[in-house]
Amino acid sequence: MGQPHDESADLEFTDFIEKLAFLIDHSANDAERVMGAEDLVKELIRGACSWLTPDKRQPSDEHYARHSLYRDPQDRFELLALVWKPGQCTSLHDHDGTWGVEAVLEGQIEVTNYFIVEEHADQTVRLAHTGAFTIGRLSTGRILPPADCHILKAHGDETAITLHVYGKQLRKFKVFEQSEDSDLYVVRDYYVDYVSPQ
Numbered sequence: 176m177g178q179p180h181d182e183s184a185d186l187e188f189t190d191f192i193e194k195l196a197f198l199i200d201h202s203a204n205d206a207e208r209v210m211g212a213e214d215l216v217k218e219l220i221r222g223a224c225s226w227l228t229p230d231k232r233q234p235s236d237e238h239y240a241r242h243s244l245y246r247d248p249q250d251r252f253e254l255l256a257l258v259w260k261p262g263q264c265t266s267l268h269d270h271d272g273t274w275g276v277e278a279v280l281e282g283q284i285e286v287t288n289y290f291i292v293e294e295h296a297d298q299t300v301r302l303a304h305t306g307a308f309t310i311g312r313l314s315t316g317r318i319l320p321p322a323d324c325h326i327l328k329a330h331g332d333e334t335a336i337t338l339h340v341y342g343k344q345l346r347k348f349k350v351f352e353q354s355e356d357s358d359l360y361v362v363r364d365y366y367v368d369y370v371s372p373q
């Protein structure tokens with residue numbers, strides 16, 4: 176990238192990965208994992224975040240950009256950076272049954288949360304809207320099924336960058352499309368496309 180190699184940033188990142196792997200192995204359940212992972216993420220993002228190299232900060236014109244930062248060889252977790260131009264957003268989606276931690280590194284993100292109230296055999300679900308808020312740098316949030324459905328959207332005029340830890344490689348997830356009955360949603364599978372694959 177034409178910039179000096181930042182060894183301390185590499186060490187900070189490697190240390191985070193090692194602590195996260197240890198935490199996952201030594202936690203009793205996903206509720207413990209997600210709490211511990213959120214603490215580690217808070218610690219990681221406190222500084223300048225120079226472990227996030229310029230190539231992983233690149234946005235995309237078509238859609239928010241998804242950069243893989245690390246994928247655990249044992250598939251215990253993955254780490255992603257998403258880069259959002261103003262107004263770019265996700266569909267309403269879940270996280271394929273896994274836990275997760277999401278953190279804002281730059282800019283602001285609007286979060287709109289939903290909860291699955293009923294699942295039906297015909298690929299529809301009834302969702303309840305459970306809140307909407309805007310979060311900024313250093314804010315973090317947890318995802319733990321069944322409270323794992325949301326929409327994320329870049330808020331304001333700046334590009335936003337978010338960090339995501341998931342409890343496995345999230346290759347696919349469900350998206351929910353609103354039907355004419357306002358809280359009934361049609362479910363379809365979505366397969367992930369990485370800008371920077373790991």
Ligand SMILES: [Fe+2]
Pocket residue numbers: 268269270325327
């Ligand atoms: Fe999400």
